[in-house]
Amino acid sequence: MSDETPFDVAEADRLLMTTRAVRKRLDFERDVSDQVIFDCIDAAEQAPSGGNDASRRWIVVRDQDTKNKLGEIYRESGQFMNRVAERLDGTGHDKEQVFSSSAYLVENFAKAPVLVIAAIWGLHDNSGRPGLFDSVVPSAWSFNLALRARGLGSAYTTMLNANVDQLAEILGIPDGVTTVVTFPVAYTKGTDFKAVARQPAADITYFDQWGFRRQRASADGSTRVADGQGVVVEIDVDTRPRDVWPLVADINLPAEFSSEFMGAEWQGDPGHGSTFVGKNKLGDREWEVECHVTDYEEGKTFEWSTTDPAEPGAVWRFDIGEIGVKTRLRFSMLIGQTNNGTVTRALADGADEESVLNGRRQMLKDNMQATVEGIKAKAEAD
Ligand SMILES: Cc1cc2nc3c(=O)[nH]c(=O)nc-3n(C[C@H](O)[C@H](O)[C@H](O)COP(=O)(O)O)c2cc1C
Numbered sequence: 001m002s003d004e005t006p007f008d009v010a011e012a013d014r015l016l017m018t019t020r021a022v023r024k025r026l027d028f029e030r031d032v033s034d035q036v037i038f039d040c041i042d043a044a045e046q047a048p049s050g051g052n053d054a055s056r057r058w059i060v061v062r063d064q065d066t067k068n069k070l071g072e073i074y075r076e077s078g079q080f081m082n083r084v085a086e087r088l089d090g091t092g093h094d095k096e097q098v099f100s101s102s103a104y105l106v107e108n109f110a111k112a113p114v115l116v117i118a119a120i121w122g123l124h125d126n127s128g129r130p131g132l133f134d135s136v137v138p139s140a141w142s143f144n145l146a147l148r149a150r151g152l153g154s155a156y157t158t159m160l161n162a163n164v165d166q167l168a169e170i171l172g173i174p175d176g177v178t179t180v181v182t183f184p185v186a187y188t189k190g191t192d193f194k195a196v197a198r199q200p201a202a203d204i205t206y207f208d209q210w211g212f213r214r215q216r217a218s219a220d221g222s223t224r225v226a227d228g229q230g231v232v233v234e235i236d237v238d239t240r241p242r243d244v245w246p247l248v249a250d251i252n253l254p255a256e257f258s259s260e261f262m263g264a265e266w267q268g269d270p271g272h273g274s275t276f277v278g279k280n281k282l283g284d285r286e287w288e289v290e291c292h293v294t295d296y297e298e299g300k301t302f303e304w305s306t307t308d309p310a311e312p313g314a315v316w317r318f319d320i321g322e323i324g325v326k327t328r329l330r331f332s333m334l335i336g337q338t339n340n341g342t343v344t345r346a347l348a349d350g351a352d353e354e355s356v357l358n359g360r361r362q363m364l365k366d367n368m369q370a371t372v373e374g375i376k377a378k379a380e381a382d
Pocket of ligand 1: 019020021022098101102105155156157158159160196
């Protein structure tokens with residue numbers, strides 16, 4: 001521990017990064033004391049709440065008959081999890097494990113030694129103001145972290161809320177109280193949980209403007225070519241990913257929507273390692289640029305680097321994500337360190353590097369937005 005860091009950061013991060021949704025590794029045979037639950041709730045109550053109102057309430061359910069009744073509601077609401085788990089079983093799908101684990105909990109919810117429900121005095125008014133959830137969620141997550149620190153675990157579950165009237169009747173909850181989350185709590189079988197792959201901060205963090213990303217942390221917080229400046233636009237498309245992919249893979253389609261991209265021609269077959277020539281115009285200037293496909297996974301990813309893949313002028317990328325039965329289309333680009341006009345202008349003597357980069361990024365963002373909106377409209381119309 002250094003003088004500057006009041007905590008052992010590595011240990012704090014280990015707690016933050018390895019607190020998983022635990023379902024199959026809950027030890028239903030080992031009792032959980034009231035004391036450990038009180039300790040975890042005391043820790044959780046240090047979390048903030050709007051107005052510091054102290055309106056959270058916690059319900060700990062130990063009685064087996066009551067747990068069975070709650071387990072029945074959970075099972076009814078969770079039947080879709082069982083169906084999806086069966087469909088994904090053995091497919092290697094990204095979500096196979098989470099659905100298998102969730103389906104296990106659907107069948108075993110009432111076996112947890114205790115169920116802990118976080119609730120709050122108040123009802124949703126749909127006003128859009130900071131609301132009830134906001135005053136419970138930070139505390140609920142602290143509760144989960146406090147469990148993990150003590151060798152216990154849980155999964156953050158919300159499915160009981162599908163039937164709040166029944167829940168209120170079973171637990172004698174008065175009108176005017178909202179239940180937010182239920183934790184099936186147990187000691188965990190082993191404590192060796194691991195961090196998992198999540199989106200890197202640099203991909204999902206925007207600076208000053210929505211969609212303005214940087215590849216690397218700036219040493220002084222300013223916007224510099226050297227840190228790799230980029231743009232991201234995203235759009236949700238109301239169709240399946242397989243219906244969006246053909247439009248993404250069509251290198252000429254963006255020309256329909258862009259004011260500076262005029263079309264492109266494949267030099268060989270589409271795919272990883274192949275090349276195409278893109279035609280561009282900006283004002284009265286027209287030029288062609290060789291593009292190298294640097295990542296291509298059918299149905300998912302299409303990335304190309306302009307000019308020289310070792311020192312690209314820019315790297316462009318489409319990613320197709322599956323969100324339930326819909327698609328989140330992400331179109332992103334990074335301005336290269338060389339081989340492009342923006343960098344030449346940004347680094348010219350006397351130039352304001354930040355304003356050149358941001359001005360160009362705004363133009364790119366508008367064009368890219370038009371492209372994803374065009375793809376969305378076409379995909380949904382088809
Ligand atoms: C708002 C919210 C609701 C959730 N509801 C459920 C649920 O009803 N049942 C369940 O088994 N898991 C539920 N989860 C847990 C997520 O499935 C889990 O966090 C996710 O799969 C990631 O797994 P990890 O936390 O282990 O990284 C919920 C999580 C959140 C944040």
